[in-house]
Amino acid sequence: MSARASRGSTAVNATVVTSQKVHEGRADEYQHWQERTNQAAREFEGFVGAEVYPPGAGEPNEWVTVFRFSAMDYLTAWLDSDVRHALLDEARGLFEGSPTQEVLQGGSPARQLAPEVVTAVISHEVKPGCEQGFLNWQEKTLREQEKAPGFMGSELFEPVAGVQSNWVVVFRFETRAYLDDWLASDVRTTLLEEGSKYFTSYDVRKVGSSFSGWFRFDHGEDRSAPPNWKQAMAVLLALYPTVMVLNLTVGYGLEKLDIREYIGLFLSNVLSVSALTWLLMPTVNRLLAFWLVPARVRTRRTQVLGIALVVFCYAVFIGVFGLITGQIF
Template structure:
């Protein structure tokens, strides 16, 4: 999906990302207040979820709160409610200045990804420069996709009467990758070019992927390998596991004359445990260059990954064929 296509999204989900700079030494009070705020939001119709993210290392005590509702009407009812205003008035002394917020309409649910960091960038676009801004944004996305660790982005258009700025949300595999992109020469040149189209922009970093609240369709990554790769790697770990258990535990259970259905259950417990805590983590690390979508940037890497998995299949088949004496 292109940035331009995202502008026309008909998804009804609505999210507000609020950034609040908490005064030094008042973080505990803020968290208690935020808990009450989250509880108040839950009472409103259409509430989906709320999350709070503390400041990252070296950041200026800036907390980010994210609220999601099932539709824009429900979100605006919460934002404009007397109850929320009462809570904001109550916490006035906790903040160094008024909170800033971006309202995002759309975004498809996806699976969460550990270690991911998200950036939320709000742009105040000059009147009449929307088309140029979109073209610039697509060019920026093209460069961003080349950056190490990039996992995807979404562009959110202004919401009439609620949110005037254009907001882009993108994520990287780690804070280091994100910081490298934000400080890169390529991005600096792009910002110089983009200054023709927007008067200001604001960047916030969140140490999360919003628990998978956005699919980030603009990137090559969907935060998980395609199903066929998952199937290939599971088979790679499952086949030797089952063979080893059959040749060892299975033989022992047969000697003990344990009933077949009980023996099969015990074997499954062992195989699932081995896969979950030992073999699949190892396979995922070894084949990360091929499994993690953001890292597969060339056809050569794609072919190499497939070839290595198939080679391992053949090795296992040969080894177990010799062990069982059935190689020919």
């Protein structure tokens, strides 16, 4: 089943969002365990990314993890694997009670957002036979949400047969303050009273998240994202050939059409940013993951190899475009 989105098309992917309360004073142990769990998940086919979010204000000791796979079969293979069950058995002493999880199929592609953006994940246990009433209630709720300050969008995920029985709503606000205002509002309180006839229970989790679009690696610790100099080298690797190709093709065409330079530059920027965000940067991230993902850079040799590979690609691109433009000599 696919997600029902408020905007845009539905992507084919599968995500599991897990919330777990860690015992007081055991956060360091949990983080080391989570790093090993993330590494284990990377070895499974279809793995796209893992994100870790530390406790926010008002959620003491509650950590949220997000695992993304390219298809539901790949995700369920990870969830049902002996490797994952062994890791969970090992970590039972770290948690207060059992972790909770929601499995989401489909959803809109990730996009780059401001770091203040916060996401709410709400799971509903819908009463049998009340599905259509619940959907109608959700549509009414969305119309009210759209009037709320700071609201950025919402997606509704249907149950996944044999994997996830609850209906899950994911929505974003510009800041945690805007989200908290909506959650505590009289409008939402009235809507919940009305909706209670359709579901028996619901659970709310807040995730402080920018859900970045270019570097979708582990989040939550400074060391979990690529350092700025690596990000700059990776972006340059994709940006230079993009700009050159556009200059030699689109730029030449716009010049022939006698389009004003400032308009032509704007159109070229739109094309280059689009190509980087949805095509080239995801490709570069996958190819250079061994060097960009901090957890994978375990030796100096890997560090040097990554730098050498990027510099070699720079040289190749410069040589190729030098030959194409006839300016190599």
